[in-house]
Amino acid sequence: MSVPPPPEPIPGARLLFSLDPAISHLNHGSFGAVPVLVQRAQQRLRDEMEADPLRFFTQGLADRIAHARRHLAGFLGADADGTALTANATTGVAVVLQSLGLRPGDEVLTTDHGYGAVEFSVQRECRRTGATHRVLRLPLTASDEEVVQIVRDGLRPGRTRLLVIDQLTSATAWLLPTAAIVGVAREHGVSVLVDAAHAPGMLPATVRSVGADFWVGNLHKWGYAPRGTAVLVVAPPWRERIEPLVVSWEQEAGFPARLEWQATADYTAWLSAPVGLYALRSLGVDRVREHNATLAAYGQRVVGDALGVPPADLPDPGGPTVAMRLVPLPAGLATTMDAARALQARIAERLATQVAVMTWNGRGWLRLCGQVYNSADEYDRLAGRLPALLAQR
Template identity: 65%
Template structure:
């Protein structure tokens, strides 16, 4: 395979998913796709619950099963299982951390302009409640790691900045940020850091404890084939006693992490089935999947970019060899606001039978492509052929 060629398919991978064959699903990054075997593992757990709900929820083995699952997932991510908690998603973890940091009047939370949109909503709500403020530092799309670290260093206000939130792999711009170096700089200024690594588990190699963040959260339902509603929040030792669950339930006196994990009659089956997702990933070959997805995402970016008349120099690099998401700039004036971006995404879905992500960032529209084991080069080829006429009709 020469540079720029699509990778060969992973044998049998496409048959592991129940995605609609009539739709090109090029947006794995948004909600993931659960393999059929993992769906069935979760359904067996649901059947177990419904055979005897009392036995499932009240039997003392439930907390043991949660702990066992947490240990399995934490080991995969290189995180301390005793300092980690299963949570529904990164969004829930962000609110949990914001509540636990306990902001006061005059404090501030620092974000970057590459952050996930709902994190901004959560920060602003918490700041309104506590009399604190939110501030955003802008990072150029083509900024080097050193430039990113320097920008964030210059934006920190020791004594005032009480939390820094950074993405390990950004959602709107598919840019990998040097979180380990950012955490080191923040520690010099005694600023705690929350790393939103929603896209990392399964896609990028990671050793969570080596990053050294005060808080790190990753979704396993995106790239690690877990059922939706499965994420892991890792918390540094200094913060564990200060973590308070968003909802108080029967394990409150157990403290972190069980107090966070046990929520009464919520559905625990996504968590308990998550190891089946890791089994599927390892069966396909973790490195094989990563290499395939990264190469196919790069191929998709190149051919769709060529269809839009973009030169290779116009295509942003994600900053990591294993990155399975790529972005392309849309023509000037197209999808420059988020409502316009959402409308265009729906048109592409309806008219081209293709699912992609469209975001408005930095005053222009961006198309984000994902690649997963079930995707094929011809899906990107078709989008490259059919997208330009659709966009031309918008002008």
């Protein structure tokens, strides 16, 4: 079966970024890449802050943050009054967990596709409160209907207080049927926290269409915002129960201000985040989504072919706009986190290529991303050189 053709490049898109041209950056999903015009907007805000810090922090900053919040919430299809800016999705998860009031006998349910730092946060909160953490196993080959049924069977009404589910998994690049899962949980009286770290900018689904009690998403990955920009969206019944991890001067103002205001934090990332959405809209949101997903699919096939992986064994991400794809590595490679990190570093050093090497279910996986600054020949070069590097065990 032939490899599907790559998409036509978006003219001028590569020039929007300051990435090192000597390196193939095929791992946008980890830390993103900030367009130059966004970098400059943030630097202007930093210059303003340093020119008169007292004025910057005390005259209108809260209003400026609220304005940025409303802009971002509108793009995401979220209620601005129920949206709070935060540092990253993991911080938002920690806020939710410590606001729940978990007690002995309560249970937090996650899946084996969850993000590692989120799992650590759940484990710590359960240790602190005496609650229980339980993990559902989702086979990578499961259909949407099968996933929903596994979740339905795994809920324990009266005991399961919170279900944490990924909208798009990080380790396995899998788009889960989130809205259907939320519906099942609601039928059983279970609250849901959706980890949508990769959703903003990549996925067209709105926050409202998901309908979760809590939704967290990063803007610095696929929304072209500076790093340190994320949102926590909270359903109305929960908003007054949300408490910040650190109490500061806006505590009495309620949600979302009590969560956002952290005194001398650097707010320039949040204030310049709307410029990232401007860059995305200038390129064409739908155009970028289609380009990135098509390019990631091309990379998956050419690298998979090079490693001898049949097309039928390449995982399907489950959605037409998913711009991350998995390629299984040969058996015995990257089976532990340390081994995965070592292989990722070796690929970066010897092949001048940044990729994500993941460990999941006892096997190593290569996660490839597609972004407007990438080109088909970068995946071709990786496919041509990677087999020899992997053979050097």
